[in-house]
Amino acid sequence: MVKVITYGTFDLFHEGHYRLLQRAKALGDYLIVGVTTEAYDRARGKLNVVDSLVTRIENVKKAGFADEVIIEESPGQKFSDIKKYHIDIFTVGSDWTGQFDYLSDYCQVVYLDRTKNISSTMLRERNYHIQRIGIIGTGRIAERFIPEAKLVSGVNVQGVYNPHKESAEKFAERWGVDAYTELEAFLGTVDIVYIASPHETHYRYVKAALEHGKHVLCEKPMTLKRQQAEELFDYAKAHGLILYEGIKTAYCPGFNKLLGIACSGAIGNIRNVEACFTKLENPNHRELTDRIYGGSFMELGSYVLLPVFKLLGTEFEKVSFDSICGKNGLDLFTRAAFKYANSMATVTCGLGVKSEGRLLISGTTGYIVAEAPWWKTAYFEVHHEDPREVEKYSERFLGDGLRYEISDLLTSINGSDKNEFKLTIEESEAMADVMERFLIKEQRQV
Numbered sequence: 440m441v442k443v444i445t446y447g448t449f450d451l452f453h454e455g456h457y458r459l460l461q462r463a464k465a466l467g468d469y470l471i472v473g474v475t476t477e478a479y480d481r482a483r484g485k486l487n488v489v490d491s492l493v494t495r496i497e498n499v500k501k502a503g504f505a506d507e508v509i510i511e512e513s514p515g516q517k518f519s520d521i522k523k524y525h526i527d528i529f530t531v532g533s534d535w536t537g538q539f540d541y542l543s544d545y546c547q548v549v550y551l552d553r554t555k556n557i558s559s560t561m562l563r564e565r566n567y568h569i570q571r572i573g574i575i576g577t578g579r580i581a582e583r584f585i586p587e588a589k590l591v592s593g594v595n596v597q598g599v600y601n602p603h604k605e606s607a608e609k610f611a612e613r614w615g616v617d618a619y620t621e622l623e624a625f626l627g628t629v630d631i632v633y634i635a636s637p638h639e640t641h642y643r644y645v646k647a648a649l650e651h652g653k654h655v656l657c658e659k660p661m662t663l664k665r666q667q668a669e670e671l672f673d674y675a676k677a678h679g680l681i682l683y684e685g686i687k688t689a690y691c692p693g694f695n696k697l698l699g700i701a702c703s704g705a706i707g708n709i710r711n712v713e714a715c716f717t718k719l720e721n722p723n724h725r726e727l728t729d730r731i732y733g734g735s736f737m738e739l740g741s742y743v744l745l746p747v748f749k750l751l752g753t754e755f756e757k758v759s760f761d762s763i764c765g766k767n768g769l770d771l772f773t774r775a776a777f778k779y780a781n782s783m784a785t786v787t788c789g790l791g792v793k794s795e796g797r798l799l800i801s802g803t804t805g806y807i808v809a810e811a812p813w814w815k816t817a818y819f820e821v822h823h824e825d826p827r828e829v830e831k832y833s834e835r836f837l838g839d840g841l842r843y844e845i846s847d848l849l850t851s852i853n854g855s856d857k858n859e860f861k862l863t864i865e866e867s868e869a870m871a872d873v874m875e876r877f878l879i880k881e882q883r884q885v
């Protein structure tokens with residue numbers, strides 16, 4: 440019996456997939472089809488898969504050629520599957536020609552001609568209109584956003600808005616997009632607004648974008664007052680619009696894996712979370728000179744609050760802050776301590792003090808540790824009482840990681856999947872609440 444194996448995502452199952460499976464089956468007597476998991480696709484940079492794993496498996500089965508369907512979870516699996524299932528022929532479409540030649544030491548490798556003029560990407564673009572993104576702000580984060588957005592199919596960065604003509608034009612020319620200095624005109628040309636302007640302008644821009652019927656992705660901290668966050672989310676909900684606060688860690692695969700493991704009882708009940716993020720900043724930059732909106736907690740607080748709210752919830756009993764301030768009174772280093780009914784948390788951020796920057800989650804039977812840069816989670820360990828007993832986990836974090844939040848935003852807009860659990864409205868509102876308490880304690884008038 441000749442055994443054949445092939446793999447794929449098989450999203451929005453189409454004729455190309457059908458013909459591939461038909462010819463794969465014809466190569467032998469028994470066909471095994473490996474269908475990729477969502478986590479694996481995201482890790483290999485394939486974002487925006489529309490159909491769930493269950494639907495994709497059903498569609499492969501319905502085509503009627505597979506004798507067996509398996510799940511593909513990691514890049515090394517092809518090699519072990521070939522051994523495990525005693526495979527004679529590995530086959531895949533010609534878009535992969537040459538890339539699996541290394542398997543020819545173990546079985547025959549056949550590249551089948553790809554069916555022309557049909558692909559999942561084409562169908563996605565046909566079924567879901569390409570979302571036009573407009574960027575407000577032309578700073579460093581906006582610069583990072585465009586190359587990341589290019590990697591997500593189904594979106595196109597259309598234009599940029601900055602009331603300062605020169606900045607808008609310079610940015611637009613560099614990235615080949617349109618420049619706008621009039622907000623109304625800018626909002627009229629886009630479907631999604633990405634807000635990467637200074638913190639104090641976020642609320643006003645989110646509000647304007649929502650009132651013009653646009654979906655919004657706003658950089659953190661979205662607002663500095665709970666009431667403002669509530670108002671914006673309520674408005675978005677009432678008008679069927681998607682509003683995301685852009686804390687990239689919340690959407691990245693490694694961090695979600697860590698949360699899944701922490702919440703699955705791997706370390707018992709979680710009792711303490713410590714999160715630290717420090718970044719030495721140039722003292723002349725806005726972050727250390729803006730007396731009202733600068734300082735370490737404004738800048739980095741959203742990152743360190745994220746694991747606390749994810750793991751312990753937003754219903755803390757009390758929070759207290761301590762800061763070390765520079766000459767101009769801005770916090771160079773801040774620690775916030777949270778007390779919950781059965782647990783506690785300490786978060787630390789610094790722009791003028793360097794620390795080791797780790798995430799440590801302590802539970803009743805063990806602890807999880809992710810070293811810096813845990814906010815781009817690529818690796819973490821689970822430890823137990825016996826120091827020899829360590830489980831190691833890794834996950835790819837690609838590029839600047841903004842691609843994950845853009846991709847999730849798009850799936851939420853298309854309504855094909857709900858990613859609301861990745862950063863919930865309650866969590867975003869609680870972040871605004873903590874920022875507000877911090878500003879009150881600092882006696883800053885916003």
Ligand code: C2G
Pocket residue numbers: 446447448449450455456459475511530531532533534535551552553554555556557558559
């Ligand atoms: N295919 C095809 N013709 C098309 C489109 C796809 O023959 N017009 C083939 C692909 O070459 C692949 C299979 O259909 O063999 C599944 O395609 P995808 O769902 O795009 O999966 P892919 O990302 O190619 O995964 O480990 C995963 C595999 O390496 C392939």
